[in-house]
Amino acid sequence: MTARSPRGTGLGAVLRLQLRTGWVVLxxxxxxxxxxxxxxxxxxxxxxxxxEQLASYQATxxxxxxxxxxxxxxxxxxxxxxxxxxEFGFIAxxxxxLMGLLLVVRGTRAAEETGLLELLRSRAVGSRTPWVAALLxxxxxxxxxxxxxxxxxxAEGVATADAALYAASVVGLGLVFAGVATLAGQLLRxxxxxxxxxxxVLGAAYLFRAVGDVKDNGWRWLSPLAWQQETRxxxxxxxxxxxxxxxxxxxxxxxSGLALVGRRDLGSAVVPSRPGPAxxxxxxxxxxGLALRQHGPALAGWALGAALVxxxxxxxxxxxxxVVAANPDLQAVFSAGAQGDPTSWYASFTLVLLxxxxxxxxxxxxxxxxxxxxxxxxxxxxxxxxxxxRWLGAHILVAVVGGAVVALAGGAALAxxxxxxxxxxxxxxxxxxxxxxxxxxxxxxxxxxxxxxxRATAVQWAALGxxxxxxxxxxxxxxxxxxxxASPMHAIGRLPAEPxxxxxxxxxxxxxxxxxxxGLAGFRRRDVPR
Numbered sequence: 001m002t003a004r005s006p007r008g009t010g011l012g013a014v015l016r017l018q019l020r021t022g023w024v025v026l027x028x029x030x031x032x033x034x035x036x037x038x039x040x041x042x043x044x045x046x047x048x049x050x051x052e053q054l055a056s057y058q059a060t061x062x063x064x065x066x067x068x069x070x071x072x073x074x075x076x077x078x079x080x081x082x083x084x085x086x087e088f089g090f091i092a093x094x095x096x097x098l099m100g101l102l103l104v105v106r107g108t109r110a111a112e113e114t115g116l117l118e119l120l121r122s123r124a125v126g127s128r129t130p131w132v133a134a135l136l137x138x139x140x141x142x143x144x145x146x147x148x149x150x151x152x153x154x155a156e157g158v159a160t161a162d163a164a165l166y167a168a169s170v171v172g173l174g175l176v177f178a179g180v181a182t183l184a185g186q187l188l189r190x191x192x193x194x195x196x197x198x199x200x201v202l203g204a205a206y207l208f209r210a211v212g213d214v215k216d217n218g219w220r221w222l223s224p225l226a227w228q229q230e231t232r233x234x235x236x237x238x239x240x241x242x243x244x245x246x247x248x249x250x251x252x253x254x255x256s257g258l259a260l261v262g263r264r265d266l267g268s269a270v271v272p273s274r275p276g277p278a279x280x281x282x283x284x285x286x287x288x289g290l291a292l293r294q295h296g297p298a299l300a301g302w303a304l305g306a307a308l309v310x311x312x313x314x315x316x317x318x319x320x321x322x323v324v325a326a327n328p329d330l331q332a333v334f335s336a337g338a339q340g341d342p343t344s345w346y347a348s349f350t351l352v353l354l355x356x357x358x359x360x361x362x363x364x365x366x367x368x369x370x371x372x373x374x375x376x377x378x379x380x381x382x383x384x385x386x387x388x389x390r391w392l393g394a395h396i397l398v399a400v401v402g403g404a405v406v407a408l409a410g411g412a413a414l415a416x417x418x419x420x421x422x423x424x425x426x427x428x429x430x431x432x433x434x435x436x437x438x439x440x441x442x443x444x445x446x447x448x449x450x451x452x453x454x455r456a457t458a459v460q461w462a463a464l465g466x467x468x469x470x471x472x473x474x475x476x477x478x479x480x481x482x483x484x485x486a487s488p489m490h491a492i493g494r495l496p497a498e499p500x501x502x503x504x505x506x507x508x509x510x511x512x513x514x515x516x517x518x519g520l521a522g523f524r525r526r527d528v529p530r
Contacts, residue, residue: 010124015137025458036469072229076233081158085166093206096174096177097174099141108134109185109194131182142171151163172243172246186261288398291394298361299365304409306406307413309410314415343418351414351496356464358404379528400444406439407436434495445463
């Protein structure tokens with residue numbers, strides 16, 4: 001720990017420490033993304049292996065606003081690389097920014113919140129060193145992801161230059177959100193607040209890109225997601241300058257953040273925290289009230305974001321209906337798949353996004369529950385008359401109900417806008433209600449981990465990633481039915497385009513209840529902290 005770089009900043013020691021304590025997380029991100037991408041490339045090469053099949057794909061998705069809203073504009077969709085970029089578009093747009101954001105926060109603000117950075121700074125470590133180390137490790141992980149993606153494309157015959165440009169655009173996108181974490185980490189004191197701010201930026205970027213792609217206007221250029229997409233690596237008009245936009249923005253954000261590090265005290269932020277009241281109110285004296293106070297603001301942000309997504313995507317409903325009516329290829333797709341009318345199928349895609357947001361909200365609550373334990377605050381709570389089951393039960397209730405509120409807020413906004421546009425919500429709000437058991441499963445799984453394997457609580461995010469992959473890429477990857485049914489959303493059905501499975505709803509609900517029961521039983525018996 002005393003080893004220092006020539007300038008005395010201790011960068012080498014901090015790098016080794018962050019790598020030693022976080023290599024599993026880094027490896028999970030890299031392997032998870034590369035493996036999913038490689039499987040997508042292989043599956044698509046099998047499905048669209050001829051020029052005729054690629055041309056058919058291009059004709060189908062080229063004018064489909066559903067795909068433009070969710071995955072982005074499909075440039076070069078008559079090539080293998082273009083099809084892969086389109087099919088993997090949603091996963092890349094969400095996972096890569098979150099990777100850049102969360103890896104930086106984990107090595108900096110989260111470590112500062114637990115007191116680790118105070119210990120490091122006592123050993124002649126510079127104030128900016130942990131941030132520089134986290135950025136270097138994050139950039140390295142993103143580069144490995146990019147190299148893995150490029151290798152998967154080249155292995156299937158894609159031109160090296162095209163694969164390299166696509167990989168570079170993905171790395172640039174991740175670096176932008178690593179920069180967002182660096183700047184927000186100086187403005188906000190809590191790690192959860194930094195992550196929340198980054199998620200808000202990501203949500204805004206997604207909406208700007210979606211509006212710009214569907215309406216074909218300049219809104220897309222406000223989004224780093226569009227900068228990645230607009231490199232058009234597999235189209236004839238491929239270009240590098242949007243990548244330079246991403247790299248320039250990342251450089252500005254990182255430089256601004258690092259400049260502010262030395263202008264604040266350790267454990268503080270540029271934006272000062274508001275002092276609380278001298279005495280807690282009646283609500284905060286109860287276990288449930290305190291849990292609601294801890295998680296309420298973040299859940300309110302998730303609900304507001306879901307409502308905004310539902311309203312914006314619902315406004316595109318008319319565009320979907322008009323384009324499908326004018327495109328025989330799209331009409332054939334809906335007719336052959338027995339998918340019902342295009343409006344309900346588009347609503348089902350939007351509901352997938354909203355339910356994934358609700359799952360993320362519930363998982364975030366459970367993650368903070370584990371943080372209460374590792375930070376030592378749980379021991380103080382249990383030292384009073386509060387029982388373990390009562391304490392954890394309050395947080396479970398907030399996680400499940402909060403996730404449900406997020407899903408219903410998004411579903412209600414979507415249903416309201418669709419009803420205004422078409423005269424009928426098409427069962428959208430009822431479908432959001434049917435999905436509520438699925439909303440509870442991921443946080444319930446997290447609770448089971450808290451009780452039985454607390455050090456593996458972060459695995460709940462892998463479960464959320466699995467659900468996202470199944471819902472967005474399950475058909476493309478031609479996954480076995482057993483793997484598809486492991487997703488609680490798939491078990492219930494693709495609503496409202498398809499009727500909900502009553503058996504699926506009951507099974508998913510039973511699984512959620514069983515997981516919560518296992519978590520409570522394990523938490524009641526194990527050592528705290530552990």
